[in-house]
Amino acid sequence: MTKDNRTTEQSSLHDNLEQKSMRELLVAMNAEDKKVPDAIELIIPAIESFVKSALERMKKGGRLFYIGAGTSGRLGIVDASECPPTFGVEHGLVIGIIAGGDSAIRKAVEFAEDDTEQGWKDLQTYQINTNDTVVGIAASGSTPYVLGALKSANAAGVLTAGITSNAQSPLAEVAQHIICPVVGPEFVTGSTRMKSGTAQKLVLNMISTALMIGLGRVKGNKMVDMQLSNNKLVDRGTKMVMQILAIEYDEANQLLKTHGSVRNAVDAYQQNKD
Template sequence: MQKITEQAGPYRHLEQQSTLELLTKINREDQKVALAVEKCIPALTALVDDIVPRMQRGGRIFYSGAGTSGRLGVLDASECPPTFGVPPEWVVGLIAGGDHALRHPVESAEDAEGQGWLDLEAHNIGPDDTLIGIAASGTTPYVVGGLKACRERGILTGCVTCNPGAPVTEHADHPIVAVVGPEVVTGSTRMKSGTAQKLILNMITTTTMIRLGRVKDNRMVDMQLSNAKLVDRGTKMIVDALDIPYEEAKRRLLLKGSVRAVIEQ
């Protein structure tokens, strides 16, 4: 299989170019990402529509990846509790090599195909859960192994890759393929491929949480009030929703502990 993500970049002799030339070319390539992701919307729709009823029955979303892909999954999962006020168990990010790999490269970990399932099994993954394998190349054994094992057990699977026909797509009920083309620095999938993956994961969890009722109008009414900025944001939501003075809105927010509790009382 010829990997698009490994093809030679569109620009040569980068080391001879000015800062302005380099930044312009990187930005020019980045502009292609959103258009590539747009083409994935039908496949994303089908995936989210399968996830939502499972989560309504108590299911969870699991992300599995290695390197940049794994880090992006952990990042998206970690942002769901503060944004939507959900338990951390609702969206779980797993990275080959464990938490140490978030800050330090553990390159050989991605080659352990069997470990993908073992890490999922440690979380008691079950029939109402969903596994989304993330792999720009689409060949990562750690991810492929997890997808294979889940599919054999009737667990819903999806994948996010940037290579059509990649092995991960063969083991995913819902393959999401964002074809962003070769990278400016050949093979550096932390660039366009990583950006596409980040956009797609945001779309999956945000749309799912909206469908699950964790957003009211366009507001994060269940967000955690973990700092002064978020208390201020929540207070302004209440002012807007109830047309009451700022200080009264803040008093009610701190008393009730969430925007939803105030505006729905």
């Protein structure tokens, strides 16, 4: 796909934005955003195929890596950083990597995404191996940093996937699993932090949550291994224990504080009852 043919670079369906009222702008943006879930629905089989393959490797001790540049890299880091507090997994199980390093999370690093070698170098610092999985995230599907990383990962026997908003992109040719929600032209032409970014966030939520459920980190519909890192979460955990065990708040709260997690509190209570 040439750059001129990329969906993400096509002219917006809306024009003269500076002449519209604030209400008109917001309504039009929301109308475009509504297209994102429909685009994702069309590719659920592709997401399913990838998650099943990744889960097999993670059950063998493999890790999940997200790698991207700019907005794509930041979204990967956000999803990775949310897995330990939400599901109680170690910080090294899901890892987000961004072109330009951690400083690029807050401030763009010029030309970092154009380095075809650095992505694989960044992955190698984690002693990446054949049980691991790498997801390249690039709305354009042509980011050199991501493409280079996935090519090297493939050669090393690592499972790879790519998330892009452009069909028939270079990323689609490189990734073993391609996840491509085609959301159409952006509201502001070329601004992939909008619909494409929203699609990436939703897909990443689906991938990590489905994997954590597959790894046994959810029971029923509850985050039984979540970290109790503030009063709100302690209260939420207490109410989970109450509901699961049909006991009063104070007893549930004491169990939770004693055993450190919803899962451990419930297991300890049930073992004492047996």
